[in-house]
Amino acid sequence: MIKFSEEKLNKVKEIMARYPDGKQKSALIPVLHIAQEEFGGWLDVPVMDYVAEVLGILPIEVYEVATFYTMFNMKPVGKYVLEVCQTGPCMLNGSDDIIDHIKQKLGIQAGETTPDGLFTLKPAECLGACGYAPMMQLGKHYKEFLTKEKVDQLLEELRAAATN
Amino acid sequence: MKVLLEHAHVEGIRYYDTYRKNGGYRAVEKAFKMTPDEIVEEVKKSGLRGRGGAGFPTGMKWSFLAKPEGVPRHLVCNADESEPGTFKDRYLMEFLPHLLIEGLIVSSFALGCNATYIYIRGEYAWIVDILEQAIAEAKNNGWLGKNILNTGFDCEIYVQRGGGAYICGEETALIESLEGKRGNPRIKPPFPAIQGVWMRPTVVNNVETLAAVVPILNMGGEAYAKIGVGKSTGTKLLSVCGNVNKPGVYEIDMTQSVEEFIFSDEYCGGIPKGKRLKACIPGGSSVPIVPANLLLKTAQGETRYMNYESLADGGFATGTMMGSGGFIVMDEDQCVVRHTMTLARFYNHESCGQCSPCREGTGWMYKILKNLEYGKGKMSDIDLLWDIQRKIEGNTICPLGDAAAWPVAAAIRHFRDEFEWHVLNPDESQRRNFGLAHYADPIHVPTTA
Numbered sequence: 001m002i003k004f005s006e007e008k009l010n011k012v013k014e015i016m017a018r019y020p021d022g023k024q025k026s027a028l029i030p031v032l033h034i035a036q037e038e039f040g041g042w043l044d045v046p047v048m049d050y051v052a053e054v055l056g057i058l059p060i061e062v063y064e065v066a067t068f069y070t071m072f073n074m075k076p077v078g079k080y081v082l083e084v085c086q087t088g089p090c091m092l093n094g095s096d097d098i099i100d101h102i103k104q105k106l107g108i109q110a111g112e113t114t115p116d117g118l119f120t121l122k123p124a125e126c127l128g129a130c131g132y133a134p135m136m137q138l139g140k141h142y143k144e145f146l147t148k149e150k151v152d153q154l155l156e157e158l159r160a161a162a163t164n
Numbered sequence: 165m166k167v168l169l170e171h172a173h174v175e176g177i178r179y180y181d182t183y184r185k186n187g188g189y190r191a192v193e194k195a196f197k198m199t200p201d202e203i204v205e206e207v208k209k210s211g212l213r214g215r216g217g218a219g220f221p222t223g224m225k226w227s228f229l230a231k232p233e234g235v236p237r238h239l240v241c242n243a244d245e246s247e248p249g250t251f252k253d254r255y256l257m258e259f260l261p262h263l264l265i266e267g268l269i270v271s272s273f274a275l276g277c278n279a280t281y282i283y284i285r286g287e288y289a290w291i292v293d294i295l296e297q298a299i300a301e302a303k304n305n306g307w308l309g310k311n312i313l314n315t316g317f318d319c320e321i322y323v324q325r326g327g328g329a330y331i332c333g334e335e336t337a338l339i340e341s342l343e344g345k346r347g348n349p350r351i352k353p354p355f356p357a358i359q360g361v362w363m364r365p366t367v368v369n370n371v372e373t374l375a376a377v378v379p380i381l382n383m384g385g386e387a388y389a390k391i392g393v394g395k396s397t398g399t400k401l402l403s404v405c406g407n408v409n410k411p412g413v414y415e416i417d418m419t420q421s422v423e424e425f426i427f428s429d430e431y432c433g434g435i436p437k438g439k440r441l442k443a444c445i446p447g448g449s450s451v452p453i454v455p456a457n458l459l460l461k462t463a464q465g466e467t468r469y470m471n472y473e474s475l476a477d478g479g480f481a482t483g484t485m486m487g488s489g490g491f492i493v494m495d496e497d498q499c500v501v502r503h504t505m506t507l508a509r510f511y512n513h514e515s516c517g518q519c520s521p522c523r524e525g526t527g528w529m530y531k532i533l534k535n536l537e538y539g540k541g542k543m544s545d546i547d548l549l550w551d552i553q554r555k556i557e558g559n560t561i562c563p564l565g566d567a568a569a570w571p572v573a574a575a576i577r578h579f580r581d582e583f584e585w586h587v588l589n590p591d592e593s594q595r596r597n598f599g600l601a602h603y604a605d606p607i608h609v610p611t612t613a
Binding site: 018019020023025026027028029030032033055057061064065068069070071072086087088089091092093125126127128129130131132133137140141 | 236245246247248249250251254279281285286287288289290320322324325326327328329330341342343344345346347362403404405406407411412413445449490492494498502503506507509510513514516
């Protein structure tokens with residue numbers, strides 16, 4: 001049964017109250033973020049249908065938005081999604097090497113997830129950290145000034161955190 | 165001269181008490197003693213130009229706002245900073261959230277808006293928390309909510325998180341997104357000032373623009389206009405990245421020469437490892453790339469300065485643009501073809517798909533540039549690229565088409581020999597290490613368009 005926890009549902013209601021009467025659809029993107037976090041890191045069709053029901057809009061209105069924005073995952077992802085920026089300024093500072101290193105280290109290609117379900121590599125377009133390149137987004141935070149050594153250390157830390 | 169970042173390094177400036185102790189919220193106190201029209205007049209006098217990239221006069225934009233009886237109007241802060249090379253708004257919001265909140269309260273009062281939204285790119289997730297905490301602090305101290313300081317003015321500020329789409333930085337796409345839709349730009353007119361979010365009159369301004377309203381109120385529009393040069397009034401934030409010793413965010417009063425900005429220790433601190441400057445994109449990825457010689461001096465041989473007019477001197481043939489202030493520096497070992505390819509991929513990824521020239525054209529440009537970069541290109545591909553970018557420019561609903569076309573056009577205009585080198589040396593272009601463009605010494609930099 002897909003249902004927001006009491007706490008999340010209150011948060012959703014608080015967001016819906018920010019807009020004029022009848023304009024609750026405006027809450028869609030913020031609510032999709034909550035849904036993705038709450039229901040396993042990606043947006044399955046039943047999840048999107050549930051969001052439509054909560055907001056009182058049609059399922060298609062949710063599908064078209066969810067598929068438009070890159071932050072919403074349309075298929076399952078690993079526990080940790082490594083979103084490495086590959087646009088110009090990061091490229092100038094060696095993001096290609098970082099991406100290749102992660103591919104080699106994890107034995108996966110861009111967009112793939114490791115068999116243990118821990119890591120997904122998702123090359124990203126400009127994340128607004130150009131002066132702190134190369135960088136990746138990991139969940140809510142940025143990891144900046146990456147080197148191969150820092151990546152190795154990060155992967156180890158994440159592995160350790162996942163097994164504990 | 166520092167106006168916006170004056171207190172950026174004060175310990176704890178992110179929090180209300182420290183911000184207030186350092187002169188924070190004085191602009192709000194001052195604003196409440198003025199009429200809304202007087203505030204708009206001050207902003208007009210300041211000569212402030214939109215800091216998001218277009219450089220449109222803010223006071224004029226405000227005066228276009230329709231005020232029909234009984235229809236609420238809205239101020240929306242554009243914090244969807246996504247232009248490659250640009251990360252100045254992030255810096256402001258991360259370190260000086262109250263400066264933005266203060267600017268928003270003053271601007272909301274001036275425009276008569278009771279519900280104001282900060283539309284922030286979804287990836288800046290931790291900044292949402294910083295802003296919401298600052299809003300809560302401001303509210304607890306009586307600067308937001310109902311009947312603020314007994315003025316009868318109500319104001320709420322909400323942070324709206326986006327979903328990751330460059331196009332939502334375009335104001336009508338942002339409005340669509342704020343309404344919970346795909347970020348497809350609207351056809352104008354009607355302009356947002358007449359029919360914006362929820363078909364209500366709306367002003368959309370960039371983070372830096374709204375923050376600048378605070379010093380404008382504090383010092384007065386005329387004093388603010390005295391900072392800077394000519395029509396480039398006030399200060400501008402530059403976010404510097406690429407191959408420089410000191411990447412980061414700098415505030416300048418636009419009187420510095422480009423050479424001073426890149427090489428002095430006060431700003432970028434020169435190029436790492438003693439390498440030479442090859443090229444620069446000074447205003448975010450969309451503005452034309454210029455080779456070193458045309459960056460430091462205009463085609464007439466005059467010193468080029470870091471302001472709107474000087475950077476644009478020579479038009480697109482030999483000049484570029486101030487844009488968003490995303491300053492991307494490339495050293496001698498960087499490959500213009502590869503860099504342009506990443507930008508083409510970016511625009512292809514970010515095209516909303518609404519207009520055929522942009523949807524199809526960005527894909528073709530990326531494909532051709534990929535072929536050229538990976539040694540599979542033909543000489544005719546270079547002309548084909550030129551042809552495609554020309555057919556995109558000016559033929560789309562929003563400026564993303566132009567933004568995608570200009571970098572490709574400028575790269576071919578100034579670095580055609582580098583594209584040709586890739587065609588003539590397909591094997592070598594594959595064997596080389598990352599970024600090691602094979603170049604004669606000294607670097608050949610064309611001097612004319």
